[in-house]
Amino acid sequence: MKNIFEYEEGNGFLYKIDPLIKIFLLVIFWIVCLYANLPQLLVIVVLLYATAIYCGLHKRFMQQIRFFFIFVFPFILAFHLFFYRSFTGESMSLFFFNPQISMEGFKMGVFIGSRLFCLLCSSTLFIITTNPLKLVKRLSGINIFGYRIPESVIFLFIFVNRSITLIFYDLDQILDAQKARGFSIRQGKIKDKIKGYAYLLIPLFTISLERAQKQAVALELKGFGFRHKRRKK
Amino acid sequence: MVLRIENLFFSFSESKNPVLKNINLDIGRGEFIALMGPNGSGKTTLALCMCGIIPHFFHGKYKGKVLVNKKNILHHAIHDITRDVGVLLQDYESQLFLPTIEEEIRFQMENFGLSADEKIAELFSDETFSYLLKKKLFSLSEGEKQKAILTSILCVNPDILILDEPTSQLDRREKEQLAKTLEKLNKEGKTIILITHDTCFAKHCSRFVVMRHGEIVEDTSDMTFLSKSSIGALGIEPEKYQWNTIKTCKSAEEKTKISIKNLNYKTQTPVLENINASIKNNEFILLLGGNGSGKTTLVKHVIKLLDIQAGEIKMNGTALEKYSQQDIVKQAGFIFQNPDHQIFKNSVEEELQLTLDLVKKENSGKKIDEMLSFFDLEKYRNKSPQALSAGEKHRVTLASVLVSEPEIVILDEPLTYLDFDGKMQLIEYLADLKKRGKTIIVISHRPGYYKSLVDRTFVIKNRRLTEQ
Known part of the structure; x- marks a missing residue:
């Protein structure tokens, strides 16, 4: 998925x-x-x-x-x-x-x-x-009468693009873990499916929030802030 | 000195207790340092201070000085520091943002205002790396991902390289490759700081710094340091530690628990071919194989997480198709590599109760008490499992699976997130489970830890299973 x-x-x-x-x-x-x-x-x-x-x-x-x-x-x-x-x-x-x-x-x-x-x-x-790299380049290059797109907006595009894939990876793992414990969204009775939806939120939110923080750190380490500083000059 | 830390104290905003206490450290150019210590000792926090993420990104009470190439990180932005300090995070997957490695390298270099064309052309001419450049991220193995990120970090030519637990996801071959790469970089003059629990890997270093409870408790260049048995008291695994001291008396019974016949599985390409195996009651099986060899895929078939495409699997003499998923859960418990994926409730007690509700076991209160005491989790009964440490989370997932008393216990790389004490505890638990008559299957890259427990070892190589 x-x-x-x-x-x-x-x-x-x-x-x-x-x-x-x-x-x-x-x-x-x-x-x-x-x-x-x-x-x-x-x-x-x-x-x-x-x-x-x-x-x-x-x-x-x-x-x-x-x-x-x-x-x-x-x-x-x-x-x-x-x-x-x-x-x-x-x-x-x-x-x-x-x-x-x-x-x-x-x-x-x-x-x-x-x-x-x-x-x-x-x-x-x-x-x-x-292509995400082309998108970042085009967004970074916009300059309308000296106004540029804020770094946070460009960050959002990169972040969303990568996060979607990672969230789906986690979702796959969580659904497998649910099935291994005895309830599943994918198959089984409606009662089990409802349980599956209810128990999806805690692991998915925890992992997604932790990962979001790690990705933000990773972008800093990649010098993303410097790109923005250069653009301002 | 490329890095100097003077009287550093740090505590996170939400916590009163300092994570780092009075850290003093001088690191010279070209040093190869192992930063070791148990989980929660402050190693990663110190690394984040060395690259400016603390105090600029994570805020808190910060006192003292960190100088990178004589620049005080407090007065410089993160990107000024990260030009000099490259960091490979423990969860390196988070450091990949773009669909191919070529684009990842371009992104990193362009961020720092460097032209990537020349470097990319150079990498394309390197036969050992060029094949990686156009490969899609999701098709890379763990070793390849790490190599790719390391290359993108090195493209900016930092003086200092920090690697946080780089071997936790790697198999033996990938570890050897990484060790060679780091030794080569060190010879070229890079200062390398390696945060690791892996004593075998740390022996490539020339200086050992040990942290405990936020303080540096040992700083030595003694090359015999890792082989001293006394380092166990510091929470570090001695190099030649005898993991076979735990003896189990109970041997496997003759009755077959699981039999696999001619199992084949393929996605776009074949993953498993003609797998045959017979696992007896109360047997301890170790399943080895490189990253991506199909170990997890094989055990996922045993607990019906994957449908059988060709072949047959029997549990207790009955074909797996005849079991419902609920019946399988009563028979077999599976512990995933990452405990975060399998914690669903807000308290440890509720987490265990959930399993009992699903398998409809009686006397649930007594069973929960028994499990909490067995895994030393009594004091966390009403705590959220998400707030616990990696080792404690691992124990919660073990307890939540074992509370339903499955006869088969399957563990996927259980040692990945554990330090020396955590590993010892887990091995003891596994020995106890074997004594209780459980059939245990462990997927691992590290056979040495299970020496005294293993009855048979299987290896998956080139899509086929062989007994070692």
Whole structure:
């Protein structure tokens, strides 16, 4: 699973677009997704899929879809299915949830899930087709009337790019450890799957936070701060 | 002097206790130093002070002076110091950010304002390294990753090189290669500071600095230092320590516990080919092999973490397919290399209770008490396992697996994160488990530690399993 969000060289048209133009197009795409209704979102999903096939990314795109439907969509759907009325009905309360299954909730869950799917999959298409070093160089080189992109923003791009792969490596290990203890998200009864989701958070958060700190130290050791200082001159 | 430390004290912001106390150290150009000591003695913290990460990145109460090439790190930014001091972190995976090594080297050099083209061209002409440059990160072995990071650090030509536990993930062949590289660099004039628990590796050094409870307790250039048995009291493993002093009386029974027939497994390329083995009840099996040879893949088949593609595995005479995952968990416990991956609850007691709930064992309170006392974890009963040291976390994972009383215990590289005391404790636990009649399989690069316990040793080489 760890390689499905990692950049690999390829020949499709997405690989050839300049990273900055790609970021610009991505932001426009996100805005369109945020204003689209359900039928329009479904058309966008088909378009995303067609783009992935055209760029030779069919297999990885399918893996991403699988990931989305295992780890993201169930939460979105369940939340709306049970709690939609708590937010919209007359009994709306900030601190008390009254779970009520509703058809509107189901529809809203599908709608929000589709929107999130478009946002996530377009972002991952950007990540897996953009060379991170080229992206850093282009971002570092931006100079509009003496204004430059802050170091922290560029750091965020490098960090996110690498972290995604490492988090998925850890996720693989944690899921194996869960299965070895007797519960699994991937298979088994629904009860076991729910346990698996509940027990995923502690190890994943702990490892991710520790790793984030180590990566920040590693970037300092690589002289990343110096790059920024030179740019300022 | 390339490095001088004067009266250094440091404690992290969130802690009252100082991690470093009155450190005084002078290091000359071209020295090859082993910085040793038990877990938590302050070795890594001292290394972070030497490269400016402390106090600029990690803040706290800092007193004293650290001078690198006569520059006081307190008055210079981290990047000014890291031009002179290269650091290979223990978790070196965190030091890789880009998809290929070529890009990694370019990134590092360009950060420091150096042109990478000439260096890259030079590395491409080096037959022993050029094959690595275009390789994808995820396809590299541990040794290759480390070599790649070391090369990218050296491209900036630092005077001092600090390596934090560089051998913990390496197999014997990779260790030998690293030792040769470091000796060559040292001869070229680099000052090398090696933080290690590995006494065999430390013997390449010419000076030994020992830390304990945040203080330097020994600083010697005596080349016989590592072979003295008295260093055990400092928390360091003596060079020729006899790990076979722990005797186990119980020998393996004739009844077969696990049988593997013609097991094959492949991903894009074959990983395991025609594996055959029969493991008896109460047998202690040591599984050896280089990094990436398929050791973990093989044992993952035994506990059904991987589906069998071809061949057959039987447990207690019944095919593995007939067991549910719950049945396997009752039969076999697997302890992963990194304990952080298998801690799921907020307290040690809850962690053990989770296993018992999953396997539906009765008398859970009594069993938990027994395990906590066996692994000396009573005092941590209500503490979060994540807040414990590496060795203690390891004991929690062992206890949480063994509380369900599985008949088979499988451990993947259990010594990786442990110091001398931790290793001794673990070997004693394993001896006790063998006495209790458990079947034990240990994956390791270090056969010497298990000499007195092992009944049979298997080696995976070129995708095949052979008995040694």
